Amino acid sequence: xxxxxxxxxxxxxxxTLSNFWADNVAAQHASNISTPxxxxxxxxxxxxxxLIIDSDMEFEEAVAGKNIPRxxxxxxxxxxxxxxxxxxxxxxxxxxxxxDAVQDVExxxxxxxxxxxxxxxxxxxxxxxxxxxxxxxxxxSSAFNYRFISGTRIISKHATGLAIDINPMLNxxxxxxxxxxxxxxxxxxxxxxxxxxxxxxxxxxxxxWKWGGDWKNxxxxxxxxxxxx
Ligand SMILES: [Zn+2]
Numbered sequence: 001x002x003x004x005x006x007x008x009x010x011x012x013x014x015x016t017l018s019n020f021w022a023d024n025v026a027a028q029h030a031s032n033i034s035t036p037x038x039x040x041x042x043x044x045x046x047x048x049x050x051l052i053i054d055s056d057m058e059f060e061e062a063v064a065g066k067n068i069p070r071x072x073x074x075x076x077x078x079x080x081x082x083x084x085x086x087x088x089x090x091x092x093x094x095x096x097x098x099x100d101a102v103q104d105v106e107x108x109x110x111x112x113x114x115x116x117x118x119x120x121x122x123x124x125x126x127x128x129x130x131x132x133x134x135x136x137x138x139x140x141s142s143a144f145n146y147r148f149i150s151g152t153r154i155i156s157k158h159a160t161g162l163a164i165d166i167n168p169m170l171n172x173x174x175x176x177x178x179x180x181x182x183x184x185x186x187x188x189x190x191x192x193x194x195x196x197x198x199x200x201x202x203x204x205x206x207x208x209w210k211w212g213g214d215w216k217n218x219x220x221x222x223x224x225x226x227x228x229x
Contacts, residue, residue, distance in 0.1 A: 038079040038102045052085065055094040055123040062096050062124040068146050075099050076144060076161050078124070081109040086118045086192065093122025096144035098161035100228055104207045105143075105164070111203045118192045119167060136168035136181040136222075150180070157225035164209075164224045166200070167192045171221035173212070186221060194221050 059078045068076075077099045085091045090113075097105050112119065120139040128135040132150075135142055144161040148154055150173070157163035165171075170193045172184035179185060188195045194213060195201070201211050204224045212220025 038077050038106070048090070050089055051082075052089050052091045054091050054121040055127070056092065057094055057124060057126075062094065062126055063144075064126050066126070066130050066146050072146065072160060077102055079105050079109075081105070081112075081122055083109060083112050083119045083122065084116045086120060091119075091121070093119070093141075094124055095122055095142065095164070096124050096161055097164070098144075098228075101143075101162055101226060104209070104226070107207070108200075108203055112200065115199060117200050120169075120192075133181060136165070137183065139167055139169040141166050141168075141222075162226050162228065165222040166194060166224070168222045170194075171213075173218070173220045173222070175218040186219075 057078065059076075062078050063073065063076065075098050076096055079095045079097055079102055081093050081095055083091055083093065095105060111117075119141050122141045123135075125132070125135055125142055125145045128138070128140070130145060130147070132145055132147060135145075141164070143158065143164045145156070145158045147156050147159055149156045158165075168181060169184045170186070170190055172179040172181065172186055174180075174186065187193060194211070196213060201213070204211060207226075209224045209226045212223030212225075
C-alpha cells in the first residue's frame with residue numbers, strides 16, 4: 001500500500017524522467033567579480049587524516065558549462081561542507097548557494113556533521129553536466145541548478161541557490177505513487193531518510209526553510225527551500 005505517514009515503506013514504480021577547509025581561496029566570476037569560497041566550520045582536526053574529498057572545485061568550475069544570467073551569478077557562493085558518509089568516513093563536499101543562505105548552510109552542516117546524519121556526497125551540479133536526474137541517481141545532495149521546476153516552465157528555487165536536496169535516492173519526489181528518481185524508495189527506517197520529526201528537518205525549519213515533505217498534492221522529501229525577506 002502507498003502510505004505517506006508513519007514508518008511505512010513505499011515501494012516506488014520505476015519512472016524515467018526526463019586544501020581543505022583552511023584554504024580560503026578567492027575565486028573570480030567570469031564577470032571578474034570576486035567571490036570567496038565560503039568555508040564551513042572546521043571539523044575536529046583529529047578526523048582530518050581520514051578526510052575523503054568528494055568535491056574541491058574553484059567557483060568557476062562549480063558554475064561552468066551553464067549559461068547563468070549575471071543577476072543570478074553575482075549572488076552565488078561556493079561553500080565547503082563537511083559530513084560523514086554512510087561508510088562512517090568524514091568527507092568534504094561543496095554546495096553552490098545564494099549568498100544570503102550561506103550562514104544557514106554552514107550552521108545546518110555543522111548540525112549534520114555533529115549528529116552524523118549520513119550523506120553520500122555533496123557535489124555541485126556542474127560535475128553532472130547539470131543533469132538533475134544523474135545527480136539524484138547518484139544520491140548526490142546539492143543546491144544550485146539553473147533549471148525549471150520539473151515538468152513546468154517555472155524557475156525552480158534551485159535556480160537562485162535557495163533550495164537544497166538531501167539524499168535524493170532515500171528522499172524521493174513522489175507524485176501519483178511514482179517515485180523520482182527511478183529506483184528510489186522512501187523507507188523512514190533507513191539512515192539518511194527525512195521525516196516530519198527528523199531533527200534535521202526541524203533544523204531547516206527553524207531557520208525559515210520549507211520542506212517538500214509537507215506539500216499536499218505531492219511529496220518532495222529531499223527538498224528544502226527558503227524565501228528571502
Ligand atoms: Zn529540490
